[in-house]
Amino acid sequence: MQKPFSTQPELFATSVDLEHPSLQGLDGAEAVLDWAKLEHLLIGIYASKTGRPSYPLLTLLRASLLGIWYRLSDVELAQTLFRDLLFRKFCHLELGGDVPDASTIGRFRQKLVDADLWEQLLGEVNRQLEVKHIIMTEGRINIIDATPIEAAQSGPGKGVGGQPKRDPEAGWHVKADSRGNMKSTYGYSIHTGVDEDGFIHRQTVTPGNAHDSTERDTLLLGDEVALYADAAYSSRATRKKLESFGIEDQVQRKGCRGHPLSAADVIRNDKIAVTRSGGERPFATYKSRCGLARTQLMGLVRNMTFYGLAAIAHNIQKGAKFLLLYGLLEAEQVG
Numbered sequence: 001m002q003k004p005f006s007t008q009p010e011l012f013a014t015s016v017d018l019e020h021p022s023l024q025g026l027d028g029a030e031a032v033l034d035w036a037k038l039e040h041l042l043i044g045i046y047a048s049k050t051g052r053p054s055y056p057l058l059t060l061l062r063a064s065l066l067g068i069w070y071r072l073s074d075v076e077l078a079q080t081l082f083r084d085l086l087f088r089k090f091c092h093l094e095l096g097g098d099v100p101d102a103s104t105i106g107r108f109r110q111k112l113v114d115a116d117l118w119e120q121l122l123g124e125v126n127r128q129l130e131v132k133h134i135i136m137t138e139g140r141i142n143i144i145d146a147t148p149i150e151a152a153q154s155g156p157g158k159g160v161g162g163q164p165k166r167d168p169e170a171g172w173h174v175k176a177d178s179r180g181n182m183k184s185t186y187g188y189s190i191h192t193g194v195d196e197d198g199f200i201h202r203q204t205v206t207p208g209n210a211h212d213s214t215e216r217d218t219l220l221l222g223d224e225v226a227l228y229a230d231a232a233y234s235s236r237a238t239r240k241k242l243e244s245f246g247i248e249d250q251v252q253r254k255g256c257r258g259h260p261l262s263a264a265d266v267i268r269n270d271k272i273a274v275t276r277s278g279g280e281r282p283f284a285t286y287k288s289r290c291g292l293a294r295t296q297l298m299g300l301v302r303n304m305t306f307y308g309l310a311a312i313a314h315n316i317q318k319g320a321k322f323l324l325l326y327g328l329l330e331a332e333q334v335g
Contacts, residue, residue: 026090028320029065033128041120045111055100059091060108061121063100066090068313071291074102109309113301118308125315126201134322135199141250142201142224143279144193144233146212147287148173149307150294151187169300173208188295190283190307193219198281199318200311205304213238226250228276231269252276282314 035058042057066087067077081087081099093099100108112118129135151170166186173185185208193202202219212232220227220241227247229238231254242249252269255261261269287293292310295303 023086023089025086028324029316030090032132032134032316032319032323033125037124037128038121041117041124045108045115045117055104056092057108059093060100060105062091063087063105064109064309065313065316067105068290068292068310069317071289073296074105077105078102109305110302112309113305116305118305118312122200122203122308122312122315125312125319126199129199129315129319132319132323134319135195135197137223139225140195140221140223141226141228141275142193142195142219142221143228143276144191144216144219145230145276145279145283146189146191146215146232147280147283148175148185148189148208149187149286149292149303150185151208152295152298154186167295167298169207169298171207171209188300188303190286191215191219192279192282192311193221194279194282196275196278197318197322198278199315200282203308203311205300205307207300217241220245220247228272228279230276250275282311285314286310 038061039056039058042061045057046054063077063081066072066080067074070077070080072080078099078101081091081093085095087093088095088099126135130137151167153165153167154170155165170187173187173189175183177183187208189206189208189210189212191204191206191212192200194200201221204215204218206215212230213235216229216233216238222245224247226249227242228250229252231252233251234254238251239249242251250272252272253261253265255265286307290310290313292307295306297303297306
């Protein structure tokens with residue numbers, strides 16, 4: 001059974017100044033969404049109507065997002081929830097009350113995996129941002145790209161029963177760097193489709209040995225006016241697909257043995273690269289700001305959900321920044 005997602009404000013107000021700037025750092029994330037609609041999507045996770053009341057689902061979802069924003073493990077997150085008033089305020093945890101421990105946070109995330117909810121949650125976040133004109137849909141472009149992520153268990157050696165310690169669902173990603181040197185990463189590939197403002201619209205995760213182009217159709221929206229991508233997606237099939245949807249082809253060309261790029265294609269590729277590079281910014285956020293260059297979990301499905309939460313966190317944070325910079329049209333209401 002579930003506790004309601006509500007806070008008794010007086011428990012904060014009697015001893016804490018809620019208007020202090022140090023407690024307002026997450027107000028944008030609070031204000032940019034109608035969180036109750038996300039809660040509605042989560043209702044089925046704990047179906048039992050009996051037993052000890054669990055933490056409110058939105059408390060656990062918000063705590064999971066905090067862990068991503070602040071680069072915290074589940075243990076570090078539980079500790080910070082206990083002592084940090086900003087975190088308590090955002091998660092609606094009463095002063096002096098209990099906080100979720102690391103195992104509770106982990107079990108909640110596993111429930112999200114079992115229910116396969118991350119795409120619905122991302123879709124609802126994006127829908128609300130679209131209604132508020134933070135995400136623009138008319139005339140939007142789609143930039144698709146992929147990046148390797150090292151597996152949590154990627155080294156040699158054997159564990160219990162002589163089984164390899166490596167994550168068995170990961171794979172080797174091999175790619176030449178800017179100097180032509182081959183670089184190998186054992187892990188997964190994160191594939192995203194983003195708009196020109198950097199909001200993530202589609203995302204998927206594959207073993208590292210899957211070619212980038214295998215996720216092309218998964219990342220297509222169908223209503224974008226143009227598709228931007230690097231030469232890994234260049235093929236006759238891609239050009240035919242885009243033509244069938246009436247999508248402008250802004251995929252960089254690639255040469256091959258005996259058929260080098262023409263001077264015109266080199267110029268075209270350089271021009272496309274200016275916009276296409278925007279597809280790499282979410283990866284920089286994941287790896288540099290959120291510390292997600294290496295997975296924290298084992299298995300494809302778990303990582304699909306975890307990086308799905310990272311996409312949700314990314315869009316909420318970006319939406320909050322847009323709200324701060326530009327505000328909203330007063331007449332707009334989230335439907």
